[in-house]
Amino acid sequence: MTRARVVWTLVLAVALSGCDGGGPARAAQAADSVPAASPAAMDVQGRAQLASGRRIFRLDTFGDEAFWGGTLRLHQAVEGAGHGGVGPGLPARTALSLGLKVDVDSLSPSTLQAIRGGRVNLDSPDTTLALLKQGAVVGVQGFPDGQGGLRSLGITCALCHSTVDDSLAPGIGHRLDGWPNQDLNIGAIVDLAPDLGSLATLLGVDQPTVRSVLQSWGPGKFDAELFMDGKAFEPDGRSAATVIPPAYGLAGVHLHTYTGWGSVPYWNAFVAILEMHGQGNFFDPRLDDPSRFPIAARNGFGHVRADDDLVTPALADLQRYQLSLTAPRPPPGAVSADAARRGQTLFSGAARCASCHVPPLYTEPGYDLHAAQEIGIDDFQASRSPDGRYRTTPLRGLSAHGKRGYYHDGRFATLADVVDHYDAFFQLGLSPSQKADLVEYLRSL
Numbered sequence: 109m110t111r112a113r114v115v116w117t118l119v120l121a122v123a124l125s126g127c128d129g130g131g132p133a134r135a136a137q138a139a140d141s142v143p144a145a146s147p148a149a150m151d152v153q154g155r156a157q158l159a160s161g162r163r164i165f166r167l168d169t170f171g172d173e174a175f176w177g178g179t180l181r182l183h184q185a186v187e188g189a190g191h192g193g194v195g196p197g198l199p200a201r202t203a204l205s206l207g208l209k210v211d212v213d214s215l216s217p218s219t220l221q222a223i224r225g226g227r228v229n230l231d232s233p234d235t236t237l238a239l240l241k242q243g244a245v246v247g248v249q250g251f252p253d254g255q256g257g258l259r260s261l262g263i264t265c266a267l268c269h270s271t272v273d274d275s276l277a278p279g280i281g282h283r284l285d286g287w288p289n290q291d292l293n294i295g296a297i298v299d300l301a302p303d304l305g306s307l308a309t310l311l312g313v314d315q316p317t318v319r320s321v322l323q324s325w326g327p328g329k330f331d332a333e334l335f336m337d338g339k340a341f342e343p344d345g346r347s348a349a350t351v352i353p354p355a356y357g358l359a360g361v362h363l364h365t366y367t368g369w370g371s372v373p374y375w376n377a378f379v380a381i382l383e384m385h386g387q388g389n390f391f392d393p394r395l396d397d398p399s400r401f402p403i404a405a406r407n408g409f410g411h412v413r414a415d416d417d418l419v420t421p422a423l424a425d426l427q428r429y430q431l432s433l434t435a436p437r438p439p440p441g442a443v444s445a446d447a448a449r450r451g452q453t454l455f456s457g458a459a460r461c462a463s464c465h466v467p468p469l470y471t472e473p474g475y476d477l478h479a480a481q482e483i484g485i486d487d488f489q490a491s492r493s494p495d496g497r498y499r500t501t502p503l504r505g506l507s508a509h510g511k512r513g514y515y516h517d518g519r520f521a522t523l524a525d526v527v528d529h530y531d532a533f534f535q536l537g538l539s540p541s542q543k544a545d546l547v548e549y550l551r552s553l
Contacts, residue, residue, distance in 0.1 A: 161429025165285060166270070169249050169262030170386025170418045177251070177260030179385075180301035184258075186240075186250075188233045191257030194302050197233025203245070204230070204279040207291035207327055209272045211283050214244035223276065246270050246283060263384055265376075265426070268292060268330065269355040286356030286433035288328065290511040295325035295349070310403060311338055325349040328512035332365075332383055333492040336395065336404040342488050350489065350516045357435030357504040360469050362476050366501070366516035367493035372430060373423045380419045382409055388419025394494045435505030435553075442507075443552045450542075451549025459527075459536060459546055470503035470553065484533035489516050504553045523547045 177183045181194075188197020204210075212220065219242065222228045229235055237257065240250030247267025253259040271289045272281035279291075298304075299322045308315045311334075321340040325331060329349035334340055339348050350366060358364065364375040370392075380386040382404075395401045395410030404410060456462040466472055477497035480487035490498050498516070506514075506523065514520040520529060524547050531538045538546070 157425050157428050158432055161425040161427070161432075162285070164422045164426045165265045165429055166247075166283070167243070167249065167264055167266075168418075168422060169264055170380045170384060170388060170422070171262075171416070172380075172384045172386040173249070173251060173260040173262030174387070175306075175385035176262055176301075177258070179303070179306050180298070181303050182298070182301040183250070183261035185300040185302055186233065186261060187237060187257040190233070191237070192253075192255070193257060198236050198300065199231045199233055200228070200235040200239065201230040203236050206293045206297050207289055208248065208279070208297075209246040209270070209289065209291075210239060210280040211244050211246050211272065212276045212281050213283070214242055215239075216242055219244075220276075223280065246272065247289075265355075265379075268294070268352050284436075286354055286430070287436070288352040288354050288509050290328040290352065290509065292352065293325070293327045294330050295322035298322050310335060310407065312403075321347075328352055329518070332379070335382065336401045336409070337492055338403050339492060346517075348489070348492075351509075351512045351518045354435070354505060354509050355430055356433040357502050358433070359431040360473075361471055361502050362474065363499050365493075366499055367490050368477050368495045368497060368499050369493055373427045376423055376426055376430075377419055380422075381412055386419055387414045388417045389413055390419075400492075400494075435502075436508045437505075438507050438551060444548050447545045447548035448552040449549075451545035451547070451552075454538070454542055454546050455549055458542070459530070459538060460534065461530075461546075464500045465503050471500045476500040484529065485515070485519075503550060506553060507551050523550050 184193030185195055186198045187193035188195055190197060215223070219228070219238065236245075237250070239245050240248065240258070240261075241252055243249070247264050247270060249262045249264060250258050251260040251262070266283075266285065268289055269287070270283055270285045271287045271291070272279065273284055275281035299319050304315045304318045308318050311318060321334070324340070324347040326347070326349070329347070329351055331340070331347070331349040334348065342348055353365065358372055362371070364370065364372050369375060369378065374392075377388065377390050378392070381388045381390045390409070390412040392410045395404040398405040401409075454461075455465075456467075464472055464476075464478070476499055477495055478500065479497055480490050483498060485498075487496065490496050510523065512518045514523065514526050520526045524543065527538070527543045527546050527550075530536065531543065
């Protein structure tokens, strides 16, 4: 055999042998041996994941009843002394006034008929307990004690990020998942708990102070950063709580919240563990900074470990369901088509909106954060986040979540106020009719 043939024989042998368990040829053969999923099978799997995500979004407490019921004893305030709890209990009328919603599709036929016939006593906590036992209170899971009352109570993602269409009565209707509950007074609901000692200890204040902070939030607002930095009020004395954002229209959007923090699954884990007090693992060493996040750093919130992780296994399906929630469109006839077309031209042209709110996402692909001075506002809320910036908010479905105002803190009561702000800050020189057309386009998204 010639030297050339020996060399080529060795090369061929090496190429064919690879690493005896991981060469390219063997990997290709292994890949070919796995049958590709058929479109039908993939469709079935996709539907199953969406169904799982919807169940998680609506019903999964991640074990947080150990906190809301076990530590705060909130269920005792709901059931009242008549069922072994404390106080008068929570009548259904009061629950509705606090922004809690009732899912008409979860009601038993007899309850549905009674509500339609006006035969339900809304002034009794027994009605609230009956609704909880039917799983009809959106975002709240009651755990019956078998004696007419509750042994515990937990909350789900849907508490803040679902509402109803009021099709049966105010606060009672079909679910609207992803819509922010702009009537929900979270602070007032938590304030019902008979024991807020754990929150007082966490914040380093007394219980009356905790209750005053909770009462300052008002409907449609929540302060997720309070338990990271303890900043309950802005420098001018206003509550530091922010408007509950929508959870729809997030497909393709980089960051989840007004001030960044992280992606959709990051924020789901953050909220499920650090806000809802569910059981799971969470890692974010940014929270170790004692100067920016003193409470989080002191309590090790950036390094949470649970023996039984109920959150991490749910994140993938939960995200898939959330990304399936499209932003609602305005009802037919609600927007002037001619004005919206003129506004669209302004949006991409003279008003310069599209330089940041890039269609069709209406936020920026990539790093969609800006310093406060770039948009002409203060940096108080931005300074409470790791990046110190504000997210370019996606604009679809704006008309469905403006009840508490626009921007993170609702500082602009109307879209016209938002347009006025940017017109003045960027010196756009828009006429009143141009501003009106631009608002109409924003309402059409």
